[in-house]
Amino acid sequence: MRALRLIPLLFCLLAPAAFADGLYQIEVIVFRQAGEALSSSQPAPDDWAVGAAPIAGNERGTALNNEAAKLNPGNGYEVLLHQAWAQNLSAVPTKSALSTGTEQFGHYPAEGTVSLSEQDRLVDLEANIWINRFDADGLLTGSERVRQRTRLRPGELTYLDNGSLGLLVKVTQL
Numbered sequence: 001m002r003a004l005r006l007i008p009l010l011f012c013l014l015a016p017a018a019f020a021d022g023l024y025q026i027e028v029i030v031f032r033q034a035g036e037a038l039s040s041s042q043p044a045p046d047d048w049a050v051g052a053a054p055i056a057g058n059e060r061g062t063a064l065n066n067e068a069a070k071l072n073p074g075n076g077y078e079v080l081l082h083q084a085w086a087q088n089l090s091a092v093p094t095k096s097a098l099s100t101g102t103e104q105f106g107h108y109p110a111e112g113t114v115s116l117s118e119q120d121r122l123v124d125l126e127a128n129i130w131i132n133r134f135d136a137d138g139l140l141t142g143s144e145r146v147r148q149r150t151r152l153r154p155g156e157l158t159y160l161d162n163g164s165l166g167l168l169v170k171v172t173q174l
Contacts, residue, residue: 022118022173024154027064027084028098029168030110030129030146034076044130044143046106052097052113055085067157067168080131080165081110086174093117098129104138112146116171123152123171131165 062068062084071077081100088094093115101109112129130143146162152171160167 021088021090023086024089024116024123025060025063025084025086025170025172025174026096026114026116027062027170027172028081028114028127029064029068029071029079030081030131031071031166031168032078032080032131033164033166034073042143042145043140044107044111044132044145048107048111048130049097049099049113052095052115054097055083055087058085058087060084060086063172064157064168064170081129087116089116089118089123089171091117091119093124093126104134105140107132107134107140109134119151121154123154125150125152125158125169125171127160127167127169129167 062082068079068082071079081098083098083100085096087096095113095115097113099108099111110129110131112127115126117124126149127146129146132140133142135141144165146165146167148160148162148167150158150160152158152169154171154173157168157170160169
């Protein structure tokens with residue numbers, strides 16, 4: 001009988017963690033700055049998406065279309081990936097797989113993962129994205145890699161610089 005009296009107390013202790021979870025829209029733009037692609041001696045691994053859930057089924061309309069439009073060749077940029085999706089965030093990191101273009105032997109022209117978690121009203125992000133090059137037979141010949149970690153404020157546009165590649169990321173609570 002005493003154990004039954006503890007159940008409401010347990011719910012009170014667990015409730016703040018449950019209510020901390022929230023639904024967010026995540027939007028990512030990967031772009032190249034003017035100039036030639038940097039060469040990479042290590043192509044993207046075949047298991048690039050291991051442990052990540054595809055965003056298929058959770059895609060949303062993009063909101064950063066004006067920013068993406070400014071990243072055009074006339075201004076010295078090229079958008080390589082622009083995707084938005086809805087995702088629940090909590091203190092436990094969740095990894096999503098992004099890709100764009102035509103698949104060739106398990107790889108895409110732009111592919112990678114984004115891991116997100118919510119910590120003290122901020123969002124921790126780890127991006128691991130490859131921009132791939134293929135030969136005439138569709139075999140992967142080389143990759144550029146963006147690997148960045150940062151802490152974001154929800155609702156703010158964040159720029160991540162990685163040499164010739166850059167990322168714009170916005171995480172907005174829904």
